Amino acid sequence: MSSQEALRLAEEHNLDLVKISPNAVPPVCKLMDYGKYRFEQTKREKEARKNQRVVEVKEIRMSPSIDVNDFNVKLRNAQKFLTEGNRCKVTVRFRGREMAHTSIGQDLLMKFADDCAEVAVMDKSPKLEGRHMSIFLSPKSAKDIKK
Numbered sequence: 001m002s003s004q005e006a007l008r009l010a011e012e013h014n015l016d017l018v019k020i021s022p023n024a025v026p027p028v029c030k031l032m033d034y035g036k037y038r039f040e041q042t043k044r045e046k047e048a049r050k051n052q053r054v055v056e057v058k059e060i061r062m063s064p065s066i067d068v069n070d071f072n073v074k075l076r077n078a079q080k081f082l083t084e085g086n087r088c089k090v091t092v093r094f095r096g097r098e099m100a101h102t103s104i105g106q107d108l109l110m111k112f113a114d115d116c117a118e119v120a121v122m123d124k125s126p127k128l129e130g131r132h133m134s135i136f137l138s139p140k141s142a143k144d145i146k147k
Contacts, residue, residue: 006031057136059089064104071108075115082120082139091134105133113137 001009003017006029010017016034019027058081060074078088090112092105109126116137123136 003029053085055085055087057087057089059091061091061093062108064092064094064098064101064108066108071112075112078112078116078137079119082116082137085139087123087139088116088120088137089134090137091132094131094133099131102128102133109133109135 006017010031013031015031018030018032018034018037020030021028058078060078062071062074066074078090081088090109092108094102094105098105106126113120113122113135119140120137121140123138126133126135
């Protein structure tokens with residue numbers, strides 16, 4: 001159909017002539033109410049944004065000489081963050097001579113990851129960056145928990 005004929009047909013039905021694929025030979029066009037189409041498209045995008053979940057990264061800081069009760073408090077907080085669906089970054093900060101004993105911090109982080117194993121998965125193994133050693137924990141999905 002010629003473009004003039006298509007435009008005449010669109011005007012008769014009070015619709016718009018919209019090019020779907022202009023690079024095709026011959027170009028493909030469609031008769032539609034373009035205003036209504038744009039309105040529905042923005043409505044769909046708005047609905048998709050509303051259902052989106054923003055995942056935050058919560059950080060928990062410790063020192064290698066942390067006491068048992070303080071460790072348990074940090075552990076409970078991390079488990080709460082993970083059950084809410086947030087990722088968790090656990091960091092051990094070394095000060096002064098503690099840098100000579102980074103293995104203590106690594107053991108502490110591995111123990112922390114093992115204690116959170118029922119609700120979380122460890123993304124990265126402990127990594128030393130300057131004076132901080134850290135791991136990332138991600139919440140398990142619902143199907144992982146059932147297994």
